[in-house]
Amino acid sequence: MAVVWLDDVRADDLDLVGGKGASLGELTGAGLPVPPGFVVTASTYRAFIEDAGIDDELFSAVEVDHEDSAALKQAHETAHNLIMGTPMPEDVREEILDAYRSIGDGDAFVAVRSSATAEDLPDASFAGQQETFLNVTEEELLESVKACWASLFSERAIYYRNRKGFPHDKVDIAVVVQQMVDSEKSGVMFTRHPSTGEKKVIIEAAWGLGEAVVSGTVSPDNYVVNRESGDVETATIADKKTMCVRDEETGQTVDREVPNEKRHDRVLTDGEVARLLELGELVEDHYETPQDVEWAVYDGDVYMLQSRPITTISEDANGDDGANERTRSDGVSDDVLMRGLGASPGIASGRARIVTKLDHLDQVAEGDIIVTEMTMPDMVPAMKRAAGIVTDEGGMTSHAAIVSRELGVPAVVGTGDATTTIDDGDIITIDGDKGTIREGEEPEEKQRQPVEEARPKTPVKPMTATEVKVNVSIPEAAERAAATGADGVGLLRIEHMVLTLGKTPERYIEQNGERAYVDEIVSGVREVAEEFYPRPVRVRTLDAPTDEFRQLEGGENEPREHNPMLGYRGIRRGLDNPSIFRLELQAFRRLFDMGYDNVEVMFPLVNDAEDVLRAKEHMIEAGIDPDKREWGVMIETPAAALSIRELADAGIDFASFGTNDLTQYTLAVDRNNEHVANIYDELHPAVLKLIGDTIEACRETGVKTSICGQAGSKPKMAQFLVEKGVSSISANIDAVRDVQHEVKRVEQRLLLDSVR
Template sequence: MGYTKELSSLDKKSVLLAGGKGASLGEMISAGISVPPGFVILSTAFERFLKETRLIVEIDAALDKVNHEEVHTVEKASESIKALIMNADMSKDIKEEIEKEFKVLGADFVAVRSSATAEDSATAAWAGQLESYLNTTSKTLLDNVKKCWASLYTPRAIFYRFEKKLHKDKVSVAVVVQKMVQSEESGIAFSVHPVTQDYNQLIIEAGFGLGEAIVSGQITPDSYVVRKKELEIEEKIVNEQERMLVKKKDGGIELVDVLQPTKQVLTDTEIIELSKLIIKIEEHYSFPVDIEWARDKRKFYIVQSRPITTLTSKPAVQRANLYNKVFSRDFCLAHLEIWYRGESTNPKIWTDKKQPFLPYIVFERRDGTVNSYYDMKGFKWIKELLVKTAKKNKRFIKLLEETVCREVKKIKPIYEKRKTLKWNNLVVFLADFEEMFPWLEAMFLFCEMSKEEVKGLDITNIRNLREELGDLSVGVDEVIRKSLEEIYPDKKEYSEVMTVAEILADKILPVPKLKQRNEKYYFTGNKLFTGVDKEFIEKKFRIRFEKTDAPDSLKELKGQRAYPGIVRGKVRRVMGRKQIPTLKKGEILVSPMTMPDFLPAIRNAAAIVTDEGGITCHAAIVARELHKPCIVGTKIATQVFKDGDIIEVDANKGIVRKIN
């Protein structure tokens, strides 16, 4: 029986033999993704090793003594099991098969990575729990394979197994051996931004050298946010990187100085190129993915892909029910009145009649144009069309019955109320909501005007019109959210209207997450209105402005938000593994970076603050999984804060403040 398989012969169904990592790499190769060549030492090799050495009884006995609430019991079991595995002999035929495959691969240096057979499921991602050994040579290959087997029983892996209630399940381990990519640049990417949870945002973190420095949080990488539909770079944070991991000539890795520490790691063109690859992987798997990538000789390679397990929100395509579950195009409130006729909008109308609603004109833009709009009355025709379509798709029938019909009925009362109201009555109807939703009146007026049947749209005139109106970014999502909380209890009869408003708030065009207005005010939001009267808009939407004071000496630090929340508590600085047991439940963990061994401490911490790392580093990933407020990349938190200091971790804003 063979104990190895080439990566190219594996796919997503190979998890039990190749582990999550090995199966995923094989699946990506079959999808045409650039993956470094290699092979997998199957889990059956490890299982035979345990059987022949008769270690399984001793391992089970060691695990039976573990109380994962007491760190010392976890560490004792880990040390015992690791010694058992490393001191036992691997059978001759398994050794020979591994060495043969290594020669066939033809690589001087390889990366040897553990791949758990329970790895990367939808509810339990083993990311960072097991070990990887980079720049492995033929001399160190077999020892590193055994170290990967033993990593199934590291303190963090044992703790994770108990934490996820996997300790009674059969968990085995395969080992991935891949040709080493001598990365000029490398990093991590999430196909859905793990902090904003915006399904149209992906984030790339990039650093010089090998990617382990980013995963472990040893450096603070560049961060690039890209809007997926538009393929536009929304945000770039270029961080200074003084050190990078590189391979040593005789095997192993080392940290060296970066020659140009302030240089942007990836060019804008390279960011978009990598973004396309990330989107391709997400579309192949049909779920959000967390990937590790490397770039060598101007070519991108994917060295790992797994599901993102920490997302709590659903994409807009699921939230918007009828509108986005069934139809692919975006919607705005105007579509509820004029939904399928597809008539063009004449710029002259806007020029002549824009004054009553000028500050609130909403554009749903595609390449600078105004889209067609459709008549609400078309729902009957649409329903008939959908029924015809459903006959060819049985799954669609259920969606039609359970979703479309229900939503059509829900919207009908709104349309009927709207149809029977004259304009003056409509103003009265909206009066209660005008303060919270000042654009509603303008939107309905926009609907009325758009009903004029005008042909022959001149795209140039539309662009000129936008320039005439001016451009101002205004966020409404928070206004909507807070308004709904206040209005719903007293105005339940208008809840349908508010639901429409929610959908509008979710679908207006996105703008950069953070837009600086002056030295002390910032304008936040991710929605777009267009208008000319900035003072008027600022007055109406002043709820969206936040005043920020300058840091008081070194009592306040800023970093990147990794998981939101606000916590106050005592500081416990953990500068290394030996200090992990000193952290008491409810204290705030402050550390240069966290490593997988920190998992028990992170579980007890009220919040996490690190000097280094980006939002894809170990601290950030674990914080999101355990729902712990977390700020990374503060640079000097361990220098500013001392044990016992009372601090406030405002992970909503990325600020850490000393209270006492």
């Protein structure tokens, strides 16, 4: 049997249906209202690769050096092509389609989600990287199932599995196919206080699909419910500006503005709260442990979409209703300034920083305590610097609570009026266990901030006037790159994030929608920007040649070019196909809105000022103010180098040399052609003259210069650049320390020469 229905699945079937499938089966079997669906079993995947004879080739292809990004990319492409290019057996096709036609009226929208059998293993971080497809119809169903199978071999999954030494041939994958709930309202529910275990149900709710609540893109209503009496003790009604809904014409998930008459309305009725409380009790009783539940309401019915154990309840939590009223362990009564909910355990003292506007975030220093009305995703970089968090509003599922627990930072939420009671600069102590805020500083030995041990320390590095940055190819390398002590990221390539999707941008958007595409870019860039914050991260817009796109699903529509390196790529493709380019800029806009002001935008393969001015217009249309954000261009063509003054007049803040392309275009040498490899030389006098003249012109016009090509890692090139006065050099991860020392040596020599 290729398919099993959720009605027939239980927890013991984990090896057959994976973690998601087993959880949904348990909820269904317990009589809870779960949308109907089935699971394409893990054994079906195993039979598919073995019967087709691709298993040995598949597992051999992914045994690569996980630190080699090129090898990792090739492994993913090989695995993806093997699976997607292998026909699904006819009997399996028919069984899946027959099952689908039994859902709803036979033409239902369904969610197709990966359910890996190893996803609950410790350190199995790759499990979260598998695929999900929403609003799928019969036409896309089979390909979506195969895409879920193929997602077992994404670059991230291969990387993590190889790094952890987990055998690829020991992991199977099931696929959950479940009817979509076109939610009118949705959210999350904790059946206990998630850090103290207190017997209160915390519910957060918003209009539309639950994606907005789970992702933190909307401030939901917050309800604290007494489990004994069923009374709503507090109901914080948020200003709900947006909601996620299914577009009736396209079937895609889109963002819509909440109608004005509903923005400040309470989402849940008393009856719906009572029903959720009832279901929460049933779920917790069934699993015999506190649960974190995702739910949705459609046409008056409440549905359970997912349930997982709460893992953040402290071991010493006693779960009593007076958890927030306990006295200090030394028996001395607290001099409590105010109280709230202890959302993240720990005790911290620090200087209060009142944050009422995003502009205030840069005032938050390491060790300060953020005091704000409610945190949002754009505050995360500042939250990582803070010793603790205090909010006026919110509960246990608020953004502040969730992020604080993840960071290990003590937090007190729902205080009501901390932003008006506490003065900016006051020294305060917060207790994330008891939910209290006191004046003054707690003795250091009594402060508890476990996150401090986890924060990576930046190594001591040579101090240089010329900044030394690092090139990052994939987000997974961000932590290692940051540990070099580099002054920032000189080049982060978007194309690596896009190519790992296994589809051309057009095909991916066609299947998943524009929002999903933007989300992928935001997620990848954010991982690096957060790791380096506040150090700058220079992100290059898409620059993949057509032959790389042709290897992807949808690549058959790519033009065939005799020399793709000289063809349809970089900014010329972006300007010619603005529908994709605008989505990239939307991703930058979202990152800026989220507070990642360390992100810089870089346009590749420009030729002249016209290219730059057109790109600048698109930035403005996307809501990015080019006068307030750092942005610039790659200097990869002789035309760009010779037009540098016109580019500067167009408003760029920086110019970055891509020496790989600049060399091949200057010398007419294909860098991938072994017949002329011997005359490929980044130190050729013509290349150096273009670079030197450009640096001189940029210094005169106030434009910063940098180099992000491979040549920046060479001592002779570093020496030349420092002598010419380049602003920064960006090197490969393994060369950063050497370049730092070389730059220091050259600067010292120049200093000595100047005083002789």
